[in-house]
Amino acid sequence: LALQHLTRTRYQLIKQLVRTKQHFIENVYYKCNTLSKELKAEGGSVLSATLVTLMTEDYTMDQLAEMPLEEFAALIQKLGNYRFKNPAGIAKAISKAIRSSYRLGQVHQDSVDIVLGVLAKEIRSIEKLIKELDKAIDDLVVVLPEYQCLTSIPGIGPVYAAGILAEIGQIERFSDETKLAKYAGLYWRQNQSGKSEFENTPMAKRGNRYLRYYLVEATNSVRRYEAEYTAYYKKKYAETPKHKHKRAIVLTARKFTRLVDTLLRNHQLYMPPRSVIEK
Structure with missing residues (x-):
């Protein structure tokens, strides 16, 4: 707390x-x-x-x-x-x-x-x-065992790690990464046309706004360091003429949430994948 x-x-x-x-x-x-x-x-x-x-x-x-x-x-x-x-x-x-x-x-x-x-x-x-x-957060977050899991990701420092961990608490509270993403509000209602890539469907406005903020900001930092996330962001950015950055960074944050869930659930450090471009 x-x-x-x-x-x-x-x-x-x-x-x-x-x-x-x-x-x-x-x-x-x-x-x-x-x-x-x-x-x-x-x-x-x-x-x-x-x-x-x-x-x-x-x-x-x-x-x-x-x-x-x-x-x-x-x-x-x-x-x-x-x-x-x-x-x-x-x-x-x-x-x-x-x-x-x-x-x-x-x-x-x-x-x-x-x-x-x-x-x-x-x-x-x-x-x-x-x-x-930031200094107070830095001093406090280092005592958390999960801290090193998140800061092992290039681009994630003490503040973003702290913001994410403070809102998630114990990862076991969530049965899977989908539930975690929904808790953060990183999900979309299905539109009437049945499109699944959220082209014109607004993101749900429910969810934990603090966790959503720290996940999105952390993602924006990670994409500058990790080729996999850079490529994914660029791919999503190019898919639509409207709201290009906002849409791309939120979709990339949804992908990043899977990584956060995996690292915390398995108590492991980040290892860059061999293939950096998601097909």
Whole structure:
């Protein structure tokens, strides 16, 4: 129960962080309505610590627009602790966005600046709390014997392992992996046409949302390391023109649930299969 309390609180903080970042982006749009688009083209993010600083602290939009590009790039590098590979490109993207955006009235701009500042502080605060929770989870989960079963999977760290284990409890509670998947809500109602691959049938909204979250996030990490899951994800991604990523990652999570069930039920470590592509 102690571990579950930590992992569920972390889930709530993640949701809160996402909502706050979305609110931040909405206010950035008011301040500079093409910034996100321009940064995306340059591989940057409006929510990097550097750009949050630029948007909320010592510089107005006009000051940034009028700043020489070389000076602007140097400022970005300094604020970003010299981590950017292409500071000039990002500086140019920001400058272009500022010049092509509409201008707010001073009163409105000041109010947006205040909101951005508050949201930036909230984002940093939540991120700090999540790090503290991750440390507490890491310290607690290592005592569980099943911990090593899940962390033997490439891409699964202490937090995802803890979130999964905290919700499953004893694997013997479930007669098979189908029951486990249903408990997590990773199942689909049969549609009237009889199709079994869930093309247009929505996923059931019942189930343990915490377990579903940790299984899906763990799967998204595993697919970056394990060729079998990479191939399966790509296959599912290519099958439909709509909701491509969401559908593919959930179907891959359903496959991943079988692996979790097998490892926990047999108390074994993960061994990569010889054949990495599922036909």
